[in-house]
Amino acid sequence: MSAHPVAAKIVDKYRETYPASRERHQRLVKYIPGGATRSLSYFKPWPIHIDYGKGAHVYTHEGHELLDVTNAYGALVHGHGDPDVVAAVQAGIERGSQYSTPTDGQYRLAKLLCDRVPGFDKVRFLNSGTEATMFAMRTARAITGKDKILKMTGGFHGTHDCVAASTKKNVITAGIPAGMTADMLEVPFNDPVAAEKAVKENAPHLAAVIMEPFLGAGGVVLPEEGLLKRIREVTRAQGVLLIFDEIFSFRVDIGGCQNLYGVVPDLTTVGKVVGGGLPIGVLGGKAEFMNIYCHENTEKPLYHSGTFNGYETVMQAGFAAMTKYDEQTIADINAKGARFQKGLLASIADNGLNIQSNQIGSLLNIHFVNRPTIKAADVLESEEELHTLMHLSLLNKRIFNIPRGLFILSTKITDDEMDMLVGKMDETLKELLPLIQEKYTHLLL
Numbered sequence: 480m481s482a483h484p485v486a487a488k489i490v491d492k493y494r495e496t497y498p499a500s501r502e503r504h505q506r507l508v509k510y511i512p513g514g515a516t517r518s519l520s521y522f523k524p525w526p527i528h529i530d531y532g533k534g535a536h537v538y539t540h541e542g543h544e545l546l547d548v549t550n551a552y553g554a555l556v557h558g559h560g561d562p563d564v565v566a567a568v569q570a571g572i573e574r575g576s577q578y579s580t581p582t583d584g585q586y587r588l589a590k591l592l593c594d595r596v597p598g599f600d601k602v603r604f605l606n607s608g609t610e611a612t613m614f615a616m617r618t619a620r621a622i623t624g625k626d627k628i629l630k631m632t633g634g635f636h637g638t639h640d641c642v643a644a645s646t647k648k649n650v651i652t653a654g655i656p657a658g659m660t661a662d663m664l665e666v667p668f669n670d671p672v673a674a675e676k677a678v679k680e681n682a683p684h685l686a687a688v689i690m691e692p693f694l695g696a697g698g699v700v701l702p703e704e705g706l707l708k709r710i711r712e713v714t715r716a717q718g719v720l721l722i723f724d725e726i727f728s729f730r731v732d733i734g735g736c737q738n739l740y741g742v743v744p745d746l747t748t749v750g751k752v753v754g755g756g757l758p759i760g761v762l763g764g765k766a767e768f769m770n771i772y773c774h775e776n777t778e779k780p781l782y783h784s785g786t787f788n789g790y791e792t793v794m795q796a797g798f799a800a801m802t803k804y805d806e807q808t809i810a811d812i813n814a815k816g817a818r819f820q821k822g823l824l825a826s827i828a829d830n831g832l833n834i835q836s837n838q839i840g841s842l843l844n845i846h847f848v849n850r851p852t853i854k855a856a857d858v859l860e861s862e863e864e865l866h867t868l869m870h871l872s873l874l875n876k877r878i879f880n881i882p883r884g885l886f887i888l889s890t891k892i893t894d895d896e897m898d899m900l901v902g903k904m905d906e907t908l909k910e911l912l913p914l915i916q917e918k919y920t921h922l923l924l
């Protein structure tokens with residue numbers, strides 16, 4: 480950590496503000512390596528420990544009320560302890576949580592999703608996004624009889640071996656045998672020429688292209704005009720399946736980004752919000768493809784099983800959450816995202832800064848880069864120290880966001896809280912300004 484007075488002040492204040500979290504971190508680290516059972520949950524000097532959450536807020540063991548703009552990395556869309564989700568789970572769990580048989584809960588959630596998402600005729604339920612993309616790729620390989628998969632640099636599809644070497648900040652290669660990634664190809668996101676070339680050149684061996692409609696974990700990088708359409712056309716023409724990974728992007732539109740952009744893939748994965756805050760992954764697609772799992776008209780359906788697949792309590796939570804995530808609610812939460820973006824851009828300009836804020840719907844990512852972030856490589860240039868300090872400074876001000884500059888809203892945040900958030904961002908940028916003026920002059924207007 481830099482010894483610059485701005486940095487020292489922010490870190491000292493954090494240390495003073497979160498002593499009970501420190502105690503818990505020291506206690507936990509004895510039993511859980513790193514003191515966090517998820518790599519992303521750890522940050523220096525120690526992560527905050529949350530006692531409970533209610534609505535748009537979380538409460539730490541110090542007794543601080545924080546505005547939560549992480550929303551469990553996007554898994555929560557109605558904030559914490561939403562009464563309808565809680566009631567559905569409570570009513571359901573008394574009748575047993577899982578029976579390992581088909582259930583009405585599975586029917587209700589499957590129907591809701593198929594009614595909404597253009598690319599869904601049929602779905603299968605899994606337990607995480609990671610599992611969903613793993614099965615999407617297996618499905619594409621089984622259907623086409625081909626092995627190679629093309630992904631976009633900066634695209635994140637979970638942590639299974641084939642895709643773990645994902646966003647550059649999140650490159651995991653240790654422990655993965657080379658063979659697992661030998662059939663993975665990669666082109667930059669937002670480079671339709673490179674994507675078309677790769678699809679055409681590899682078509683005889685290429686099972687699928689897997690991509691997020693916009694880079695989510697990779698920095699909320701939006702697709703340039705026509706990108707998705709061009710990739711749809713070339714994959715169709717070349718007999719290659721197109722998989723949209725909408726695990727993150729689904730929340731921005733009633734039918735996901737494929738509805739928003741009017742481009743329908745062959746297979747789609749969703750997750751996160753769809754489970755109402757409980758663990759879920761969903762793989763779906765056109766009937767002609769999903770019927771590979773059909774026991775009735777296929778002699779050897781593709782095997783897909785799992786102890787917790789279609790877990791009834793998850794189905795109930797997901798159905799309750801999605802039922803009230805209707806078109807009007809999505810329009811409202813997206814308007815809050817736009818309000819945040821407007822206020823933040825004004826603050827950035829007022830502070831004389833040349834940095835980026837990318838926003839779509841209820842998702843916003845700030846980047847300390849002095850040109851538009853169009854590719855994963857642009858995002859990687861963002862100044863790490865400023866991200867770290869912004870995150871800690873916001874925590875000092877009782878705002879809990881994702882360290883890499885990502886903000887995820889819930890339907891529970893009020894307009895007043897959005898304006899308060901803009902105000903806190905403005906204070907934080909002002910706090911960082913002397914450091915930027917000294918060390919990061921390329922970020923000044």
Ligand SMILES: Cc1ncc(COP(=O)(O)O)c(C=O)c1O
Nearest residue numbers: 607608609635636637724726727
């Ligand atoms: C686009 C995308 N795909 C896959 C995943 C992995 O999902 P999970 O964390 O549920 O395994 C994520 C998680 O952030 C994601 O954003």
